[in-house]
Amino acid sequence: MTWFSSPAQAADRLAAAGYLADAATATTSFLAGALEKPLLLEGPAGVGKTELAKAVSRATGAELVRLQCYEGLDEARALYEWNYKKQLLAIQAYGAARAQRGTSTEGNPSHQTQPWNDLDHSIFTEEFLLTRPLLTAIRRDEPTVLLIDEVDKTDIEVEGLLLEVLSDFQVTIPELGTVAATRRPYVVLTSNASRELSEAVKRRCLYLHLDYPDAEREREILQAQVPDLDDKIAEQLVATVGRLRDLELKKAPSIAESVDWARTLIALEIRNLDEKAIGDTLGAVLKHASDQERAVKELRLDGRRKP
Template identity: 45%
Template structure:
């Protein structure tokens, strides 16, 4: 049983090599998803590294990442498979004469139809199937990490479509039959929680919530992403961001913003935070004018606290 602990610790260090600092919670869920072959549904505010986790996982597992970005109106012809209509049409034109040869000597219409029936549905075979991300992930020879990003943006119908894939790793194509995965992909779904997902979908997934990290963890993340930054500046920066998150903001600064800010401070050759510097670069951290207006008068007290 300590085996599990060891493997999870290994996973954490492997992810760290890819520049992803994972908490215990994240690593445990990822480990379980791999062992139990379950999809993971990741929720959390934007910018906490949901998509990044999929990237890092793909790198650790040394498997290709197949990404499907969801949006309103996404349907199976864009997500799952489509028929190559133009290729079918082209073949029909090219093979017209061939068809005449085949059909030569048949008697009457019913004879010709009978003959055609014997030829099978050649135009609806896998050669004419255009695999989209979901099918690509299933058919991958080496296994894959399938990232279904922002599932909450897709319609309800699409959620139902996913159920079969998530539960059995199989896809029904009416003209061909069921296509099963050669290697079961690791599926990662992310959601920004703009709407409730259906219970059926949630039931099939392991659930992982990634909140804004604690100061210590965020410090380590910044350190791994922006290693050139000085110790003092990093500490100040993380503390500052944490106190900014206490405000009622339209958009809370996420980890990605913290990293961006650290990079821009580095570019400005800063080695510690001061008022002028923060005021000039606040728009990297906060994305709304209202938020900036809210924070600006508090800058001095915020800076005093983070010293």
């Protein structure tokens, strides 16, 4: 499958899927498919890293398989695990059957038992295998976008597992052998840069740093996502969000929160983003009390938040 035929086509198809990609993003998205290399997206939270993977899925009609990373993630949650409850039931059923055979064949010891290694073989088969996102993506025959989201939140040990997947697109299951991909998925890894990823992982990926868009690009995104937004208030909102991002906040406003703010203003029929309007709707864009207090102080909204 050809994911995108050119960077220009990637930009057009992503735009049709609701994602406005700049030249660097479109080029790297094209190359990730053309070279069959994973794409590592790094940047602050809320700049559209996860959304790019979703947009590739929408634009190409591929299934999205997502592995949400977190501290403590292990192989059983990322790759596969055995259905232990089902295996236990099989063992109990096997034991009951052996007991029944033993009763019915008394006096003929050669027919009373059956080797336990037969049972070991029978409970480590596809029937008892629970696939997790990494193995699911590798085994799929249909076009697949594999999103490994917030990979920087995992423990370093998990990167060893990712190396096998990202190097050869195969995994080894001791009981079943090596499972190799028949169709390589389009792989996107995202990182908020909370810790440095290993050079081994980076070496296997194309790299793209995504930052907050400039004012013109963000205004285009807002008007694409919220078509009812007036040009004047869109310009005011983008300027205000830019000022908020310049402050030392616990969580700077993301693009998604800018869109939420725009929808909030439309719902309240606010047509001018003055100081009172900002103060009254700040909760749509800033989600920490300390951030709101700093914004009120720095933007000089004191005394204007009350209706």
